[in-house]
Amino acid sequence: MTTVIAFILMFGLLVFVHEWGHLIFAKRAGMLAREFAIGFGPKIFAFTKNETLYTIRLLPIGGYVRVAGEDPEIIELKAGHHIGLEFNDEGKVNRIIVNNKSKHPNARVIEVERADLDHRLVIEGYEVDEDEKLFFEVDPKAMFVLDEKETQIAPYDRQFASKTVPQRAMQLFAGPMMNFVLAIVLFMILGFVQGVPSDEAKLGEIQDNSPADQAGLMAGDEIVSIDGESVSTWEGFTRVVREHPEESLLLTVNRNGSTEQVEVTPAEVTTDRDESIGQVGVKRAFEDSFAKKLTFGFTQTYDWTALILTNLGKLVTGQFSLDMLSGPVGIYDATDQVVQTGLTNFVMWMAILSINLGIVNLLPLPALDGGRLIFVGLEAVRGKPIDPQKEGIVHFIGFALLMLLMLVVTWNDIQRLFL
CATH class of the missing domain: 2.30.42.10 (PDZ domain)
Incomplete structure (x- = not known):
């Protein structure tokens, strides 16, 4: 049970710090962060604060921050749709009822002719059985209501693509950066607790x-x-x-x-x-040197980063095989062994894993932060972005291959432990 608790706390901290970096810099750039998630799969806990849905999900294999504009919007108003509109005190639309309009008797029902929720923030249409065209201004923080669940609209200036190249690059880099910061802090704590x-x-x-x-x-x-x-x-x-x-x-x-x-x-x-x-x-x-304790976090993070990069180089050149990689099962088993040796070793293990997480996410592979940074860099060089659909296909294929690699590595872990 001790190992289970330690693993959950360690996994939660590493993923939380990584995704918190993405979240903070997304909000600083004015992006709409729709969701901050720890884990994947079904939700087991959720709450909403300051426009963002915070969730803990069932499968402990990572996390994500969902920023408006990174994926196609779930709801799109098209000509002919019948929708209900509710208004704020300024007369602007603040709720767009997509279905179940009968549950909203005060909503004004119209047939959509045209809607621009990216730039002009207007909806044009007609009341049912009426010929007069109507124009409605939409509040920038208006909500779609679909199946009685609310989703905030995302005007273009709140979307990922609307931000400058440096802002987008920083938002992507912030996750791995925070993992290195966490490692520095953990090593520094160790230095002050046990010496250098x-x-x-x-x-x-x-x-x-x-x-x-x-x-x-x-x-x-x-x-x-x-x-x-x-x-x-x-x-x-x-x-x-x-x-x-x-x-x-x-x-x-x-x-x-x-x-x-x-x-x-x-x-x-x-x-x-x-x-x-x-x-x-x-x-x-x-x-027991105070000066060395202050610098211990930086020197250890640098040394471990160099060692991990060296081993990654050996993996690329074939000096290491995939059998030497570990997934969640292998990391859990290693954590079990580390926990038995004491708290200081566990803290060091967390710092090392945090560096690993930062480095792996910076690899120039599709679906990872490093792969997405490559596309931002190409845009800076070309002067125009890559076609979003083509980029999305590349990231989808990359994600599928990463999941396949995860399955292979996990199977190897199971074989080492039980076979």
């Missing part, structure tokens, strides 16, 4: 009954050399240990100003990739 990991080859906590404990190593020992080879960094120390499982190593350590010789044999451990590595059971030492 030392770059020196200095030992922190020693695990009970580990090879290091049995050899007599102590917290605070600084590794000077291994088998006569000088060692000055934690990465250098761990690399040698990993490369020599079940092999005796002679460590020269600096302990409280004096030099001592300690012999230790790393235990052999098999990783998730079936690699045999050595471990001695020690943790990294931490520094």
